[in-house]
Every structure is written in structure tokens, then in C-alpha cells.
Amino acid sequence: MNEHNPRSTAKVAGHPLHPMIVPFPIAFLVSALATDIGYLNTGSDGWATASMWMLGAGISMALLAAVLxxxxxxxxxxxxxHRAAWLHMVGNVIAVAVAAVNFYLRATGDAAAAIAPAGVTLSAAVVLILLFTGWMGWELVYRHRTGVSEEPDMASARVETRR
Known part of the structure; x- marks a missing residue:
């Protein structure tokens, strides 16, 4: 890897692991907001149950992504x-903390009753924070080239020479 780019240290076969994992907590936590909205629109307890599962899965996967x-x-x-790295990290810690509070409120009481208005508000706050921290992650990779190798991939180089 080029000495000029910040390098990922959590990797397998040269592939950074953090960017492989982060889509999972994002999808789960955004889905928690979607299932909260589903509950608010239908009143069906199935949506409330789904929200709990999405929050639990999102928090679990976020912890793995945080370690990486x-x-x-x-x-x-x-x-x-890079300032973006600090903002990305602190923002994600805040997002997971808010999601954990959201999960706790639902787990210690009536999960369905906890959705309106606190649960859906907390879910929306998490999604907004994730939009910001995702932007900061973009900054790290696409502007600061964190974890990006400058060495040509030999398989790709062979394909390019055949064209």
C-alpha cells in the first residue's frame, strides 16, 4: 500500500473490514425507523416487535463495526x-448510545407504547446522525484515501493490458 495514504489495520487479505461491516448497522437502524413508522400507521404490534429486533441487530452490528x-x-x-475521523467516531458513538436508550425504553416497558413519540423521535435522530457520520466516512475514504491502496491489482492490470 502506498505510504502516503492512511491505512486500515483491521483487514483480511488487504481488504479493510470496517467498510464491509458498516452497511449492516446502518440498514438495521434505518429499518428501525421504518418499522416505527409502520407501527404508527397501522397500530400493529408486529411492527413494534420488528423495531425491537432492528434496534437490537443494529446495536450489535454497530459494536462490531466500532471495534473494527x-x-x-x-x-x-x-x-x-483528520478531523473527519474524530467526527465520524464520536458521531457514531452518540448514534449507538441513542439507539441503546431507545432499545432500553422499549425493553423495560411496553414496546409499542414506547414508539410514540419517544421511540420514533430517537430512531429519527439516529438516522440523522448516521447521515452525518456517513458523510464523514465518505470524507475519510474518498478525500483522504483512508484504506485505499495505490498499488495496482495484478489481476486488474492483466485485464487492462488485454484490451
Whole structure:
């Protein structure tokens, strides 16, 4: 990997793991908002149950993504030099904390009753935070080239020479 780019330290066969995992918590936590809205529109307890599952899965996968992201963050000083890395990390910690409060409110009471208005508000807040932290993640990869290899992939190079 080019010495100029910040490198990912949590990787397998040169492939950074953090960007492979982050779509899962994002999808689960956005789905929690969607299922909350489904509950508000129908009043069906199935939507409330689905929201609990989406929050639980989102928090679980976010914790895994956090371990991998923290490994990258601590593994290369160049990553820590970027303001976007700090905003990405702190924002995601806040998003997971808000999701955990949302899950707790539902788990300790009536899950359906916890949706309106607190649950759906917390779910929407998490989605808004994820939009911001996703933007910061974009900054890290596409502007600062974090985890991007500058070395040509030999298989791709062979295909290019055949054209």
C-alpha cells in the first residue's frame, strides 16, 4: 500500500473490514425507523416487535463495526490527524448510545407504547446522525484515501493490458 495514504489495520487479505461491516448497522437502524413508522400507521404490534429486533441487530452490528473502526483509528496516526475521523467516531458513538436508550425504553416497558413519540423521535435522530457520520466516512475514504491502496491489482492490470 502506498505510504502516503492512511491505512486500515483491521483487514483480511488487504481488504479493510470496517467498510464491509458498516452497511449492516446502518440498514438495521434505518429499518428501525421504518418499522416505527409502520407501527404508527397501522397500530400493529408486529411492527413494534420488528423495531425491537432492528434496534437490537443494529446495536450489535454497530459494536462490531466500532471495534473494527477503532482498530483502524488507533492503528494509524494518519487517520487520527483528520478531523473527519474524530467526527465520524464520536458521531457514531452518540448514534449507538441513542439507539441503546431507545432499545432500553422499549425493553423495560411496553414496546409499542414506547414508539410514540419517544421511540420514533430517537430512531429519527439516529438516522440523522448516521447521515452525518456517513458523510464523514465518505470524507475519510474518498478525500483522504483512508484504506485505499495505490498499488495496482495484478489481476486488474492483466485485464487492462488485454484490451
Amino acid at each position: 473502526g477503532l482498530t483502524d483509528f488507533l492503528g494509524d496516526r494518519k487517520i487520527r490527524m
